[in-house]
Amino acid sequence: MNLPRRLAFRSSALLAAGALALSGCGALSDDSASADDGIQVVAAFYPLQYVAERVAGDLADVENLTQPGGEPHDLELTPRETGAIVDADLVVFETGFQPTVDDSVEANATGEVVDVADVVELLKTEEHEDEHAEEEAGHEGEEEGHADEEGHDHGDVDPHFWQDPLRMADLGDAVAAKLGELDADNADQYTANAADLRSDLEKLDESYRSTLTSCERSTVVVSHDAFSYLTKYGLDMEPINGLSPDAEPTPADRARLEDLIREDGITTVFSERLATKRLANAVAEDAGVTTAVLDPIEGLSDETSDDDYLSLMNANLEALVKANGCQ
Numbered sequence: 531m532n533l534p535r536r537l538a539f540r541s542s543a544l545l546a547a548g549a550l551a552l553s554g555c556g557a558l559s560d561d562s563a564s565a566d567d568g569i570q571v572v573a574a575f576y577p578l579q580y581v582a583e584r585v586a587g588d589l590a591d592v593e594n595l596t597q598p599g600g601e602p603h604d605l606e607l608t609p610r611e612t613g614a615i616v617d618a619d620l621v622v623f624e625t626g627f628q629p630t631v632d633d634s635v636e637a638n639a640t641g642e643v644v645d646v647a648d649v650v651e652l653l654k655t656e657e658h659e660d661e662h663a664e665e666e667a668g669h670e671g672e673e674e675g676h677a678d679e680e681g682h683d684h685g686d687v688d689p690h691f692w693q694d695p696l697r698m699a700d701l702g703d704a705v706a707a708k709l710g711e712l713d714a715d716n717a718d719q720y721t722a723n724a725a726d727l728r729s730d731l732e733k734l735d736e737s738y739r740s741t742l743t744s745c746e747r748s749t750v751v752v753s754h755d756a757f758s759y760l761t762k763y764g765l766d767m768e769p770i771n772g773l774s775p776d777a778e779p780t781p782a783d784r785a786r787l788e789d790l791i792r793e794d795g796i797t798t799v800f801s802e803r804l805a806t807k808r809l810a811n812a813v814a815e816d817a818g819v820t821t822a823v824l825d826p827i828e829g830l831s832d833e834t835s836d837d838d839y840l841s842l843m844n845a846n847l848e849a850l851v852k853a854n855g856c857q
Contacts, residue, residue, distance in 0.1 A: 569713055570641075572614050574623035574631045575602040576829040577692035578646070578701070580839040582622050584727040585705045589716050590619075595631060598830045601804050602627070607634055615639055619712055622646075622705060627689040642708055649704035650697045652687040653758055692827060693759035695731035695738075695843065702727045734843055738763050741847060746855030751787060752800045753810045756826035765850070770799075770809050784813065791817040798853035800824035803831050822849050 569590035573579035579594040586592055595611050596602045605628050607615075615621055616638045623631050624646035635643060646652075691697040706724035710717030742763040750757070755769035768787060770779050779787075790796070791813075799821050801810035807821070814821045825834070827842050834842060850856070 569619045569709065570614075570617060571620045571622065571709075572618040574621075574628055575605075577698065577827060577839060578622045578624070581698060581702050581727065582620075582705055585702050585720055585723045586709060587719065587723050589713065589719065590709065593618075596628075596829055598835065599804070599832060600829060602828050606630055612638055620644065620705075620708055622701075624689055624691075626687065642712060644701075644704050644708050646689075646691060646701060647687070650691050650700050652689065652691055655686055655688050688755070688758050690756045690759060690826065690828075692839070693757055694762065695735040697759070698839070699724075699728040699731040702731075730840060734840060737844070738847055741851060742854075742856055744857040745851075747794060747796060748854065749790065749794045749796055750800065750824075750850065750854065751791060751796055751798070751813070752824055753802045753805060753807070754826075756802075756828070757824070765854075770813055779809065784816075787813055788817045791819060796853075797855075798822050798849075800849070800853070802826050803833060804829055822853060824849055 569586070571582050571586060571590050571592045573582045573592055573594050575596040576594060579592055582590075582592045593614055595607065595614070596605050607630050612634055615634050618639065619641040620643070621635055621639050621641065622644045623635055625632055626647065691701075702724040706720040709720045713720075738760075742765065745764075748764055749766045749768055750760075751768045751770065753769070754771035755767070757765075757767045757769075761767060768790060770783070770787060791799070796817075797819055799810050799814035799817070799819055801807040801821055801823055803823060803825055811821055824846055825842050827839060827846075830837065837845075
């Protein structure tokens with residue numbers, strides 16, 4: 531890694547963003563790592579942080595732009611976080627998931643980037659949209675306006691890829707390859723770390739696959755449309771909200787879900803930790819069933835600060851087994 535050239539490049543970028551560099555707040559806090567401290571990696575939100583930390587090991591510092599307890603969809607970057615993007619050797623993000631991060635990476639990143647959308651096969655959303663197109667037809671204009679207002683229009687792909695452990699493994703391989711380019715002396719170690727990560731994720735994938743094959747029910751009612759990647763295990767996901775956790779379902783959606791709950795004998799409506807439980811609780815109460823948490827693992831909270839991606843995915847599996855009567 532040619533640090534003198536990179537440092538000069540970064541200095542130019544900071545000078546060009548004069549307001550940022552001279553801000554009273556400061557682009558970087560006093561305890562921020564400098565380029566001399568080793569490779570600096572910035573991850574846009576928790577699942578990307580988990581992968582980057584597993585692959586980097588103790589050979590790089592990884593910073594998460596989304597603070598614990600924060601909803602990643604709603605992230606607004608501070609001057610310090612923008613400075614971290616400027617100063618990073620590698621930024622790992624996902625185009626379309628956090629528009630403010632996309633804009634800042636394009637404008638400010640001076641190092642390398644790994645964009646999930648370029649290295650992981652993301653699910654298309656057309657099939658899900660077609661399934662409910664008829665009942666949503668009368669509300670299309672209203673819903674599009676809401677999506678634009680909230681800034682959560684993810685285009686034609688579902689960004690929640692981390693619900694599939696094997697796609698997480700693919701991201702790990704891509705991060706290892708990029709870190710190996712930046713730090714050739716340790717390329718073999720990054721590759722080995724990614725292989726260890728893949729091994730853990732393959733075991734998790736097999737656990738989901740073998741456990742969810744013998745369930746009394748396959749339908750799962752969830753708070754928002756963050757779990758479509760779990761359909762590979764034979765589940766039918768029925769979200770109350772759309773791809774954004776703060777989208778509002780139509781009355782027709784509510785009525786359809788409540789009918790489905792009764793007809794399919796569904797026992798549980800799942801809410802999540804980082805978003806409001808209001809709608810999930812209301813649907814469950816109207817249908818006369820219980821609620822539980824299915825964590826979309828978009829970020830950690832005070833409640834899950836001692837957990838990691840693997841433990842949360844295993845907790846989700848236990849919740850699905852209980853709700854769907856799996857053997």
